[in-house]
Every structure is written in structure tokens, then in C-alpha cells.
Amino acid sequence: MAVGPAGFNPLSLREVSFPTETKMGGTTWLIKPSSHAWAKAFSIYDDIDERREPWMKAELEQIRREAEQALARINNLQDLSSFRVEYLGKKGKLTQILRGMGNLPAEERPQIGQLANQIRAYLEEEIEKKRKVLEEEALNQRLRDEVIDVTMPGRRHYRGKLHPLNIVLNEIKDIFLGMGFEIAEGPEVEWDYYNFEALNIPKNHPARDTQDTFYITENILLRTHTSPTQIRVMERQKPPIKIIVPGRVYRSDAVDATHSPIFHQVEGLVIDRNITMGDLKGVLDVFAKEMFGPQTRTQFRPHHFPFTEPSAEMDVSCTTCGGKGCRVCSYTGWIEILGAGMVHPKVLKHGGIDPEKYSGFAFGMGLDRITNLKYGIDDIRLLFENDIRFLEQF
Amino acid sequence: MLVPLKWLKEYVKIDVPVEQLAHRLTMTGTKVEGITRLGEGISNVVVGRILEIRPHPNADKLVVCVVDVGKCKLQIVTGAPNVKEGQLVPVALDGATLPGGYRITTTSLRGVESCGMLCSGQELGLTDEDYPGAEVDGILILQEEYPLGMDIREALGLDDHVLEFEITSNRPDCLSVIGIAREASVALNSSFIPPHIEVKPGVGDVNAEAKVLVEDPYLCPRYCARVVKDVKVGPSPRWMQRRLASAGVRPINNIVDITNYVMLEMGQPMHAFDLDKVAGRTIVVRRAREGEKLVTLDDKERLLSSDMLVIADVEKPIGLAGVMGGANTEITDGTKNILLESALFDRGSIRKTAKALGIRSEASLRFEKGLDIHAVRVALDRAAQLIQELGAGTVVEGVIDVCHGSLEKRILEIPWKRVNGLLGLNLSADEMADILNRLEFKVEIKGEYMRIEVPSFRQDIEGVADIAEEVARIYGYNNIPMTLMEGTVSRGRKTRRQKLMDRVKDVLVGTGLYEVVTYSFTSPRVYESLGITDPQLIPKTVRILNPLGEDQSIMRTTLIPSLLEVLSRNRNRGIERCQIFEIGPAFLPKSLPLEDLPEEKPLLTIAEYGPDIDYYDLKGKVEVLLNELGLLAEAEFVPHVHPTFHPGKTALVKLGGKETGILGEIHPKVAENYQLEERVLVAELELDALLDSAKEERRFRPLPKYPAVERDLALVVKKEVLAAQVESCIRELGGQLLEKVELFDVYEGAQIPEGYKSMAYSLSYRASDRTLTDEEVNSLHDNIVKGLEQKLGARLR
Structure with missing residues (x-):
């Protein structure tokens, strides 16, 4: 019900018609115009009967009783709202009585007014209480109605994933970035000079056998390792040099579970004054522990690479059995993960760096192998098949 | 390199278990790849003699043997056809085990008790190389006398370990038993016992028997020869055959076996010529003549060229120096006199020759790594000593030693x-x-x-x-202490490009794409599969000279075929949705034939199919990426026709007016080439164009203080009119106060004339310094409507 501006509005009074039927809690109350309260309220009876005053008081008490009973029966907010209008609204029972007070003798007005106000305040309070209770109930009801099956599947939002090789590469990058390395890159189609000769592998050197090479021309090939980038970086940057070089490499191996003609390496190179083999071990040990967990142990075995001297291979304690010996590590407790060594003086010279002043170490690891090791993937071909059911596992 | 432990023990004192020996060697640089125990799994198998063979009472194909195994005589039933009385055979006793986990017990065969089993070579895990006749169908017949009851492993030399070494290319000296023995002595801190080499005085004078001329001293720094007369060619003794076999070399005859034995022991390859077949009894070490031919020991005719070194006589080549001997001077059963060669050849030349002819012999593998000039003579003497010891012939006194190389320390x-x-x-x-x-x-x-x-x-x-x-x-x-570098502190960081790359991938993954990794070489036929038939449109490619196959013979110029193959593979496997991307280089030759490295241009390629995938899905993804890179405002999508793509659902992607990629639905015919029936969407963008122009800087714009005024606009335009045209027209006319333009509905059909479409836009106006009045907005809006009418023939709906 719209509530107009406060104040006396004769027009609206005139429009009132009665008798009025009001529904309250299922009971119909017939309010007669002849009743004293109405007579007073509408001020259409000019002849105020003084003696009616006690009667008016009783009337107020009556309204209050009626109201209490009605209120008790109310069980929804809509009825409560109607109830409020019926008693306390502009044309409500109590309001009308108060309006009619002007006809009372001045000395009686405070008494009746006070009573009416008490009743009004009382009803306001009761309505408010009731409203809170009903609102609480209504909310509870709504919550009960809204119960859903929380075990039903959620609405799917698609998010893809990085390839496992790059997930692991990102880890490797983070580890070395944390140790102050930068990331360099080099071309995949490379000069024979950078791939072999500058790395101390001249033409007709037997070490070329271990890297079966795809040739594009006599002097251009698909790089067989990421090491050529060592020379490229040395040529353009003075020491100190601290880089890793991730990249794709090629060897003409037939495909099987452990061989792929295309695979990925991460090369490392550090050159500065007074770099030692102890530093090489230290850095790679930190790497291994970060990569495979703090319990990881490393061991270094002598090996041979033409571009490093001394050269080493690094094993880590088996990531599956922890070193006790299992199928994964062929019962040795160790897994070979990278080759490394002190940069060969000839290689430094090829890079334009004086081996008398500077020394350095280099290392190279197979990203595919480390990825497979980390996730327990047993076939390198899976990395290149890109079956979604494979990719979504990482 | 395979080394039998017993052989090794002749030259170094080894007191530790073989596993420990292997570990020590590995940790000092001589890597042991594996240890094989010969006769693994054999137990309780002994030498026995067949005393008597009787027919089996109940079976035609079986016989009953009485076998003397020293301690006792046993009755054993066998079905082998080759047994005869008096033969020595391997006898598996009751409770014996054989390789493969077989267990032999006394049993009854067709009613006759058999107290063991006579063994074949195969049952003992042997091949002809281990023992002659091991592979015949039947029982292994021992050819020498052994004490009855002797453990068969001992009799056959199977009571040994064989160590397999990985010898790196810098240590050819370790391609020998002696070399390994030296390393073992240092690794174990034990003593190395060098072989005692002594040749007894021979007969006659070698210089009277043969001559050696070295015409190319650079390619042959030293050539030593001895002559042996009255050679008796026959099998070498069992122990020598056993050792050769264990080391992986097939025994042939005593002379050849001795040369191989010395090679394995000393690391110096040797060769024996039938001297009577050497014309002029003269060895000429020279370069081959262009086009000269030689049939090598493997019976293959080899065409020679002038950069190959040959061993010749005065008429013809008789061997490929350091690679393989010639058939014309091969040692045969009838050989009477031989010339033993021990020489040093240039490593590079040997390697080139071997590679050119596709031969990898034990000799060439050693020569190409660089051998010891001093060992040349020593090895020759060792061979002579063995010939004397085995009585294989009469060694002629003296050595022909043509040495041009330096013997200086x-x-x-x-x-x-x-x-x-x-x-x-x-x-x-x-x-x-x-x-x-x-x-x-x-x-x-x-x-x-x-x-x-x-x-x-x-x-x-x-x-x-x-x-x-x-x-x-x-x-x-492992005794070197670990340290971390001292000196300049460096900061590790990614470059702008590297950071942007991470961001690009992150955004793509966020839009639901999986990253893939595919091969960067491909088939030259991919262009056909992509529907590109116009030769003008087929790019120049980088070709691999020695590819694994035609299918992998060119470096890719686009990633699209690789990704379509991935989609196809997933589709074939019944996967309903496949949304992928890859970042990788296209290899673009600057000129052909290739004189410089090709350009490696990184491409970002996206491909997808799935239930709700269409052009706008992929375009949305690309827009998200462009927005992230701050490039959305300058991006244009221009309708485009390309044979790989659907002619009506393809756009060129332009950034700042420059072509940077293509986006569209794959042509159904192309999709069919990849066995893809559904709609396939592909975008390929030049990554560098994105990264170079990316705007990473972000500036805060104050949040609006004044309300926006919204107006909708429903237009009817000709069907050909593009959304981009309408939008740019609206924006141009709307000016600064037009904040947002959103196309929310496109409709064709009832109430819209044929050839027209309805486009509904929601426009939002706002000023940053005041609340716009209705009059202002109305006048702007009317202006836009008029403009659309004039420029695009649009009518208000």
C-alpha cells in the first residue's frame, strides 16, 4: 500500500467508504460507522458526547486485545504487513482514534493520547518482533528449498596445459635463474664449424660417430647438441658468462622407446676467472637436489667429451628407489643424467677467450630423459605423440 | 670392448671380486657397461664318456646309453641321433641346472630309468663360436680329451666373467687387454705385469723373403713385417678360440686367430698375407689408383679412389690399409708362407676410407683413434712368439721395419x-x-x-x-670438494622476449589449449595435403641430405601439418575435443642451394576441434592473446582466401596494417586428407611480430565518476557489410564520448529483406568530466545513425 505524504488530507477522507471489511487472520471484522471510534475519527459527528470518553478508553483496550489475538495468529509476512496497515496505518484503527482526540475535552486528551500511544508503541514492538521471527522463518524456508546435490559435476571450464617437456624445462630454468644464470638460444640449423670444429671435433674425428648427424650441405647441419651455442655466446660476450641453453637437437637415430631423432637438451656454461671443477660439482649438486629433492645424492665419473677436459658424467641417486637398487636404475642405485666438464682450452680459444686467464665449466643434459625420469614415462615416443590423455596428466 | 677376466688377470693382479673391479675401473674412467658370467645357470653338468648304446625297449626314436662320469656309470636315455660309443659328452647329473632355469632330475622315459641328461650345445646356451659343433642338431660332442667328471664349465672355458667396457674415443690404448690391465692396476693400486715377449731365433733372413716399399710415408708412418714359412693352417687351440669368442671375435684358423688375438691383447691390428700370392713378394704401401678395384675379405668388390691407402704388391692391391685385407691374398688351408703385417696408418685417412666404403672393422676402429707407434714392432714380435709357441710355422729371422714416423718421446x-x-x-x-x-x-x-x-x-x-x-x-x-663459484655476482633473469613468451603460453593455456611438441622435419608432400597445388605458393625448403626417410626429409615451413596430424591422431583414438598449440620455428632458406643458415622464424600455431568449436571460438582465443599483449586495438581480421582454408571462414590477421598470420576453418578437403570429419580451426601467427610490438606497459586510468548512457542500435544492412566496417564507422562518428560498442545480435530471416541482415549494437556513452545530458547523447547517436546510412546504406530497424 502506497504511503502518501504525512498530514491531514480531507480529500482522502472523503473518499473513504464504509462499511469496510478487513480480513485478519481469517476472521472478518465488521467495523461499523456508528461505532464511537469511527465517529470520532472521521469527525463527521460534531456532537461530541463527553460521556463517551470512558467508553473510548474501553474501545482502545478492546483494539489492543483484538490486535494481540490477531497478531498471534499471523504466520506470514504479507499478513503482518496488512495487519500493520489495519491498526497502525494512516487509516488504521488506532490512528483514527488518535485523530478523533481533537474532539475530546482538553483535560482528557493526554490520558487517552498516552494510552493510545502506549498501545501504538506496544503494537509496533510486537509487529517488529513478529517480523523478525517470520523473516527468519522465511529465510530458512528458502534455504531449505534451495538445497542442491553438491556431488553433481561442476560446469566445466577448459584450461589447457604446457607440454611436460616445458613444465620440466621451466623448473630447470627457475633453478638456474636462481643461481644467477641467464638463458641463451641458438639456431637449430647450424654450421659444421660451431657444431663440431670449434668444439674440438675436427672433420674425420671418431667422436663424430657418437653423434650421427643430419646434414643439409657439407657445411650446414642440424645441430647434434646445444653446445654450439657455447661458442656463439663466447664470441659475443666477455666473461663472466653464466648461461643455460635449452634447445632442440637432432641425431639420425631410428625411433624406439628410448631414441628419437629429435630430442631436447639443456646446455650450461660458466666462464670466469678461477672457475674450478669443484664449482662444477657444487652447481650441479645444487641443481640435482632442487630438481629431484633434497635427499638426492650425486656422483661424478670420469668420461670423455672432446670439448671438455677433464670430463665427467653425473649420476643421481635413483629417483625411484633412492639408491637401494631397482629396475629403473638397473640395480645400480644410480641414474646417469648429464655430461659435464671443464671447458677445453681449445674451445675457449675458439670462442676468443684466453685459457690462461679464464677457465670454465660446461654441462649438458637430456631434457626428454629427465622429464621421463621425473614423471615415470617409459617411452620417449609418448612425448611426441601428443595424445590429449597424455598431456592432461601433467 | 669385451674382456674375459681370466685373460685380464694374466697382466694384472686382481684380488677383489669382479663387481668391485668393475666399480673401481668405472670410477677411474674405464666404464664397465656390464658383466657377463659365462656358463650362467649351468651346474652339475660334467664330462662323461658314452660306453655303450642300447636300443630302447619301448621306443624306436630313443636309445639307452651307459655313460661313465668318473665317479660312477649312469644309465641315460636320449633321443639324439648323433651319439656314438666312445664319445665325450656333457652330462647333466640328477639335480643339475641349465641356463634358463631348467632343472634335470632322474626320471623314467617310456619305462626306462634315465639318471640325467646328455646335453646339446643349445641346452648349455652355447653357439658355434663358443664351441665348434655347438649348434648341430643333437648332443654336443666334445672334441678334446678331458678328465671324466670334470665340470663342463671348466672344460669349455665357461668358468669366467666377461667385462664389457665403454671405451671413449680418446683412449684407443684401452681397446686392448693390456690397456685395461694397466688401468686396472692403477685403479686397484695393484701391479701391472707386462707380457713377456720373446721371439726365438728364426731361420734364414726376412730380407731375402720379402720387400716392403712405403710410397706414402705420411699415410703410413711405420710398417713392420715378418715372414713365417712352412705354415700349418688349422684350428687354433681351444683356449685361444675360447678367449676370442668371449671377446666377440669369431675364431677362423690359427694364423688369423693369432693376428686377432694380438690385436685384442695389444690393441695393434695385424694382418697376414699369403706370401706366395703376393706378386714379386713385395709389399707396396701406396694410394689406390682412381677406379682401382679390390675384393675384400668379406667377398665384396670395392671401388677405390686415390685418397684411399692400399697395401699392394707389384701388380695389384691386396688389402685396404688398416681397414680390411684382400681376398686375393687370404690365408687358406693351403697357405704355406705368410707375411705378417703390423703397421701404423694415418687416422684421418683410415676413417675416411672406412666411412666411404661403409666398413667398420675392428682394425679401422682402432687406427682411426690413433695408435702407439712403438707398439707396432712389439705386437709383431708377440705374433711371432705365438706362432712359435703354437707351432703354427717357422718364423724367419729378422723384421722389415720401415719407419718414417717419429719415435721421440x-x-x-x-x-x-x-x-x-x-x-x-x-x-x-x-x-x-x-x-x-x-x-x-x-x-x-x-x-x-x-x-x-x-x-x-x-x-x-x-x-x-x-x-x-x-x-x-x-x-x-668424488673426492673433489663441492664449491660454489666465487667472484662476480650475477643476476639471473629472463629477457623481455623470454618473459613475453612465458606470458603468451600462459594465456594460451588459460584459453583451454594444450601445448604440443612435434617433429620439425616433415614430408615434402605436406603441401599437397594442405591443398596447395600452385607451385608459386609452395615455399622453398631446407632439405636434409641423409634423412631417415622421405617423410622426414624437409624442415618445416609451417606447423599446420604437424598440428593437423596431432588432431588426426587424437580423433582416431576417439577423443572428442582436441585443442592444441605449438610454438616452434619455420625454417626458411634465404636462397637455394643453401649458402647461409636459413631463417628460423618462430611461429605460434593453434589448432582445434571439438563440440563447440567454430571460427569465433578460435578468433576469441586469438583476441584474448592480442588483448593480453596490448595489441587488440590495432589488430584487423581481413577476409582472405587460401587453398588450405575454408574460402568463407578465413581471415588474415594484421597488426598495425602488417600481415602477421592467418586464422580460419580448415578446408573440408584438407581436413579429409587428415581423416578429420569435423570442423577444424587453425591459426598460425608470426610470433616475433606479436612479441616485438607487444605493449606490456600498463597505465592506470581513473575509474569513471559519471554515469554512462546506454543506447541500443538495430540496423539493417546488406549481407556483405562486415561487422568491422560497421564498428569502425560507429567509432569514428561516436568520437571520444562513445565508450563501448558491442554487437549483441545478428539476424537474417523473417522481416528482413533477402540479401540483408539485422545487426544489433549496444552503445555506451560517457564523459569523464560530467554527466552527459540526453540532448548530447541524442545528437551523437543521431549522427551515428545518419553516418551509417550514408556510408553503409544502413537503415534503422
């Missing part, structure tokens, strides 16, 4: 502190000298320097780094 002067500097150790000169001495280096300490005489078999030692490695590997790599 190699001396290095090393600042020994530098060794510590490289290793991060603090060893004294004496400690280093001690290690080097054990490795047969002779060391003299002169203050800051060390004067080191390098043993002649260590061709690989050139300078301080090599000396450092020798010291380190014997001192123990």
Missing part, C-alpha cells in the same frame, strides 16, 4: 699449480707426480713446473687440462 712442461686451479684441489707436486707415475708418465718436478714424459700409448695427452684429468680421475672425482 713427447715431453710436456706443465705449471702444476694450474692443475689445482682447474680442479679446485690443493695437491702437492709430489702427490700429482705419484699419480702420474702410476699411469706410466715420467715426471720431474722443476719448481713451478713439471716436466712430464708422456707414455707413447697416450696419444690423447696434449696439455695441462689432460694432465688435470689424469690426476683428478685417479685422485677420485
Whole structure:
């Protein structure tokens, strides 16, 4: 019900018609115009009967009783709202009585007014209480109605994933970035000079056998390792040099579970004054522990690479059995993960760096192998098949 | 390199278990790849003699043998056809085990008790190389006398271990039993027992029997020869055959076996010629004549060229120097006189020849790594000694030794502190000298320097780094303390490009795409599969000279075929949705034939199919990416026709007016080439164009203080009118106050004339400094409507 501006509005009074039927809690109350309260309220009876005053008081008490009973029966907010209008609204029972007070003798007005106000305040309070209770109930009801099956599947939002090789590469990058390395890159189609000769592998050197090479021309090939980038970086940057070089490499191996003609390496190179083999071990040990967990142990075995001297291979304690010996590590407790060594003086010279002043170490690891090791993937071909059911596992 | 342990033990004292030996060798640089126990799984199998053979009462194909196994005589039933009385055979006793986990027990065969089993070669896990006749169908008949009851493993030389070594290319000296023995003696701190080589005085004079002319001393620094007369060619003794077989070399006859035995033992390849077939009894070491031919020992005719070194007589080539002998002078049963060759050839030449002819022989593998010039003569004497010891012939007195190479000792002067500097150790000169001495280096300490005489078999030692490695590997790599670099602090960081790349991938993954990794070489036929038939449109490609196959013979110029293959594979496997991307280079030759490295242009390629995938899905993804890179505002999508794509659902992607990629639905015919029936969406963008123009800088714009005014606009335009045209027209006319333009509905059909479409836009106006009045907005809006009418013939709906 719209509530107009406060104040006396004769027009609206005139429009009132009665008798009025009001529904309250299922009971119909017939309010007669002849009743004293109405007579007073509408001020259409000019002849105020003084003696009616006690009667008016009783009337107020009556309204209050009626109201209490009605209120008790109310069980929804809509009825409560109607109830409020019926008693306390502009044309409500109590309001009308108060309006009619002007006809009372001045000395009686405070008494009746006070009573009416008490009743009004009382009803306001009761309505408010009731409203809170009903609102609480209504909310509870709504919550009960809204119960859903929380075990039903959620609405799917698609998010893809990085390839496992790059997930692991990102880890490797983070580890070395944390140790102050930068990331360099080099071309995949490379000069024979950078791939072999500058790395101390001249033409007709037997070490070329271990890297079966795809040739594009006599002097251009698909790089067989990421090491050529060592020379490229040395040529353009003075020491100190601290880089890793991730990249794709090629060897003409037939495909099987452990061989792929295309695979990925991460090369490392550090050159500065007074770099030692102890530093090489230290850095790679930190790497291994970060990569495979703090319990990881490393061991270094002598090996041979033409571009490093001394050269080493690094094993880590088996990531599956922890070193006790299992199928994964062929019962040795160790897994070979990278080759490394002190940069060969000839290689430094090829890079334009004086081996008398500077020394350095280099290392190279197979990203595919480390990825497979980390996730327990047993076939390198899976990395290149890109079956979604494979990719979504990482 | 395979080395039987017993052979090794002749030259070094080994007191530790074989596993420990292997570990020590591995940790000092001689990597043991594996240990094989010969006769593994064989137990309780002994030598027995068949005394009597009787027919089986109940079976035609079985016989009953009485076998003497020393301690007793046993009745054994066998079905083998080759047994005869008096033969020595392997007898598996009751409770014996055989390789493969078989267990032999006394049993009854067709009613006759059999107390064991006569064994075939195969049942013992043997091949003809292990023992002649091991592969015949039937029982293994032993050809020599052995005590009855002797363990068969001992009789056949199977009571041994064979170590398999990975010998790196710098250590050809370790391609020999003696070389390994030397390393083992240092690794175990035990004593090395060099072979005692002594040739008894021979008959006659070698110079009267043969001549050697070396025409190319550069390619043949030393050639030594001996002559042996009255050769009796026959099988070599069992022990020698056993050792050769264990080391992986097939026994042939005593002469050839001796040359192979010396090669395995000393590391020096040797060859024997039938001297009577050498014309002029003269060895000529020369380059082959262009087009000359030689049939090698493997019966293949080889076409020679002038950069190959041959061993010839006065008429013809008789061997490929250091690679393989010729069939024309091969040792045969009838050979009477031989010339034994022990020589040193240039490593590069040998390798080139072997490679050119596709031969990898034990000899060439050693020569190409660089051998010891001193060992040439020693090995020849060792062979002569063995011939004498085995009575294989009469050694003629004297050696022909044509030596042009230097026999001088190699001396290095090393600042020994530098060794510590490289290793991060603090060893004294004496400690280093001690290690080097054990490795047969002779060391003299002169203050800051060390004067080191390098043993002649260590061709690989050139300078301080090599000396450092020798010291380190014997001192123990694992005894070097771990340190972290001192000196300049460096900061590790990614470049702008690297960071942007991470961001690009992150955004793509966020839009639901999986990253894939595919091969970067592909088939030259991919362009056909992509529907590109116009030769003008087929790019120049980088070709691999020696590809694994035609299908992998060119470097890719686009990633689209690779990704379509991935989609196809997933589709074939019943996967309903496949949304992928890859970042990788296209290889673009600057000219052909290739004279410079090709350009490696990184491409970002996206491909997808799935239930709700269409052009706008992929375009949305690309827009998200462009927005992230701050490039959305300058991006244009221009309708485009390309044979790979659907002619009506394809756009060129332009950035700042420059073509940077393509986006669209794959042409159904192309999709069919990849067995894809559904709609396939592909975008390929030049990554560098994105990264170079990316705007990473972000500036805060104050949030609006004044309300926006929304107006909708429903237009009817010709069907050909593009959304981009409408939008740019609206924006142009709307000016600064037009904040947002959103197309929310496109409709064709009832109430819209044929050839027209309805487009509904929601426009939002706002000023940053005041609340716009209705009049302002109305006038702007009317202006836009009029403009659309004039420029695009649009009508309000």
C-alpha cells in the first residue's frame, strides 16, 4: 500500500467508504460507522458526547486485545504487513482514534493520547518482533528449498596445459635463474664449424660417430647438441658468462622407446676467472637436489667429451628407489643424467677467450630423459605423440 | 670392448671380486657397461664318456646309453641321433641346472630309468663360436680329451666373467687387454705385469723373403713385417678360440686367430698375407689408383679412389690399409708362407676410407683413434712368439721395419699449480707426480713446473687440462670438494622476449589449449595435403641430405601439418575435443642451394576441434592473446582466401596494417586428407611480430565518476557489410564520448529483406568530466545513425 505524504488530507477522507471489511487472520471484522471510534475519527459527528470518553478508553483496550489475538495468529509476512496497515496505518484503527482526540475535552486528551500511544508503541514492538521471527522463518524456508546435490559435476571450464617437456624445462630454468644464470638460444640449423670444429671435433674425428648427424650441405647441419651455442655466446660476450641453453637437437637415430631423432637438451656454461671443477660439482649438486629433492645424492665419473677436459658424467641417486637398487636404475642405485666438464682450452680459444686467464665449466643434459625420469614415462615416443590423455596428466 | 677376466688377470693382479673391479675401473674412467658370467645357470653338468648304446625297449626314436662320469656309470636315455660309443659328452647329473632355469632330475622315459641328461650345445646356451659343433642338431660332442667328471664349465672355458667396457674415443690404448690391465692396476693400486715377449731365433733372413716399399710415408708412418714359412693352417687351440669368442671375435684358423688375438691383447691390428700370392713378394704401401678395384675379405668388390691407402704388391692391391685385407691374398688351408703385417696408418685417412666404403672393422676402429707407434714392432714380435709357441710355422729371422714416423718421446712442461686451479684441489707436486707415475708418465718436478714424459700409448695427452684429468680421475672425482663459484655476482633473469613468451603460453593455456611438441622435419608432400597445388605458393625448403626417410626429409615451413596430424591422431583414438598449440620455428632458406643458415622464424600455431568449436571460438582465443599483449586495438581480421582454408571462414590477421598470420576453418578437403570429419580451426601467427610490438606497459586510468548512457542500435544492412566496417564507422562518428560498442545480435530471416541482415549494437556513452545530458547523447547517436546510412546504406530497424 502506497504511503502518501504525512498530514491531514480531507480529500482522502472523503473518499473513504464504509462499511469496510478487513480480513485478519481469517476472521472478518465488521467495523461499523456508528461505532464511537469511527465517529470520532472521521469527525463527521460534531456532537461530541463527553460521556463517551470512558467508553473510548474501553474501545482502545478492546483494539489492543483484538490486535494481540490477531497478531498471534499471523504466520506470514504479507499478513503482518496488512495487519500493520489495519491498526497502525494512516487509516488504521488506532490512528483514527488518535485523530478523533481533537474532539475530546482538553483535560482528557493526554490520558487517552498516552494510552493510545502506549498501545501504538506496544503494537509496533510486537509487529517488529513478529517480523523478525517470520523473516527468519522465511529465510530458512528458502534455504531449505534451495538445497542442491553438491556431488553433481561442476560446469566445466577448459584450461589447457604446457607440454611436460616445458613444465620440466621451466623448473630447470627457475633453478638456474636462481643461481644467477641467464638463458641463451641458438639456431637449430647450424654450421659444421660451431657444431663440431670449434668444439674440438675436427672433420674425420671418431667422436663424430657418437653423434650421427643430419646434414643439409657439407657445411650446414642440424645441430647434434646445444653446445654450439657455447661458442656463439663466447664470441659475443666477455666473461663472466653464466648461461643455460635449452634447445632442440637432432641425431639420425631410428625411433624406439628410448631414441628419437629429435630430442631436447639443456646446455650450461660458466666462464670466469678461477672457475674450478669443484664449482662444477657444487652447481650441479645444487641443481640435482632442487630438481629431484633434497635427499638426492650425486656422483661424478670420469668420461670423455672432446670439448671438455677433464670430463665427467653425473649420476643421481635413483629417483625411484633412492639408491637401494631397482629396475629403473638397473640395480645400480644410480641414474646417469648429464655430461659435464671443464671447458677445453681449445674451445675457449675458439670462442676468443684466453685459457690462461679464464677457465670454465660446461654441462649438458637430456631434457626428454629427465622429464621421463621425473614423471615415470617409459617411452620417449609418448612425448611426441601428443595424445590429449597424455598431456592432461601433467 | 669385451674382456674375459681370466685373460685380464694374466697382466694384472686382481684380488677383489669382479663387481668391485668393475666399480673401481668405472670410477677411474674405464666404464664397465656390464658383466657377463659365462656358463650362467649351468651346474652339475660334467664330462662323461658314452660306453655303450642300447636300443630302447619301448621306443624306436630313443636309445639307452651307459655313460661313465668318473665317479660312477649312469644309465641315460636320449633321443639324439648323433651319439656314438666312445664319445665325450656333457652330462647333466640328477639335480643339475641349465641356463634358463631348467632343472634335470632322474626320471623314467617310456619305462626306462634315465639318471640325467646328455646335453646339446643349445641346452648349455652355447653357439658355434663358443664351441665348434655347438649348434648341430643333437648332443654336443666334445672334441678334446678331458678328465671324466670334470665340470663342463671348466672344460669349455665357461668358468669366467666377461667385462664389457665403454671405451671413449680418446683412449684407443684401452681397446686392448693390456690397456685395461694397466688401468686396472692403477685403479686397484695393484701391479701391472707386462707380457713377456720373446721371439726365438728364426731361420734364414726376412730380407731375402720379402720387400716392403712405403710410397706414402705420411699415410703410413711405420710398417713392420715378418715372414713365417712352412705354415700349418688349422684350428687354433681351444683356449685361444675360447678367449676370442668371449671377446666377440669369431675364431677362423690359427694364423688369423693369432693376428686377432694380438690385436685384442695389444690393441695393434695385424694382418697376414699369403706370401706366395703376393706378386714379386713385395709389399707396396701406396694410394689406390682412381677406379682401382679390390675384393675384400668379406667377398665384396670395392671401388677405390686415390685418397684411399692400399697395401699392394707389384701388380695389384691386396688389402685396404688398416681397414680390411684382400681376398686375393687370404690365408687358406693351403697357405704355406705368410707375411705378417703390423703397421701404423694415418687416422684421418683410415676413417675416411672406412666411412666411404661403409666398413667398420675392428682394425679401422682402432687406427682411426690413433695408435702407439712403438707398439707396432712389439705386437709383431708377440705374433711371432705365438706362432712359435703354437707351432703354427717357422718364423724367419729378422723384421722389415720401415719407419718414417717419429719415435721421440713427447715431453710436456706443465705449471702444476694450474692443475689445482682447474680442479679446485690443493695437491702437492709430489702427490700429482705419484699419480702420474702410476699411469706410466715420467715426471720431474722443476719448481713451478713439471716436466712430464708422456707414455707413447697416450696419444690423447696434449696439455695441462689432460694432465688435470689424469690426476683428478685417479685422485677420485668424488673426492673433489663441492664449491660454489666465487667472484662476480650475477643476476639471473629472463629477457623481455623470454618473459613475453612465458606470458603468451600462459594465456594460451588459460584459453583451454594444450601445448604440443612435434617433429620439425616433415614430408615434402605436406603441401599437397594442405591443398596447395600452385607451385608459386609452395615455399622453398631446407632439405636434409641423409634423412631417415622421405617423410622426414624437409624442415618445416609451417606447423599446420604437424598440428593437423596431432588432431588426426587424437580423433582416431576417439577423443572428442582436441585443442592444441605449438610454438616452434619455420625454417626458411634465404636462397637455394643453401649458402647461409636459413631463417628460423618462430611461429605460434593453434589448432582445434571439438563440440563447440567454430571460427569465433578460435578468433576469441586469438583476441584474448592480442588483448593480453596490448595489441587488440590495432589488430584487423581481413577476409582472405587460401587453398588450405575454408574460402568463407578465413581471415588474415594484421597488426598495425602488417600481415602477421592467418586464422580460419580448415578446408573440408584438407581436413579429409587428415581423416578429420569435423570442423577444424587453425591459426598460425608470426610470433616475433606479436612479441616485438607487444605493449606490456600498463597505465592506470581513473575509474569513471559519471554515469554512462546506454543506447541500443538495430540496423539493417546488406549481407556483405562486415561487422568491422560497421564498428569502425560507429567509432569514428561516436568520437571520444562513445565508450563501448558491442554487437549483441545478428539476424537474417523473417522481416528482413533477402540479401540483408539485422545487426544489433549496444552503445555506451560517457564523459569523464560530467554527466552527459540526453540532448548530447541524442545528437551523437543521431549522427551515428545518419553516418551509417550514408556510408553503409544502413537503415534503422
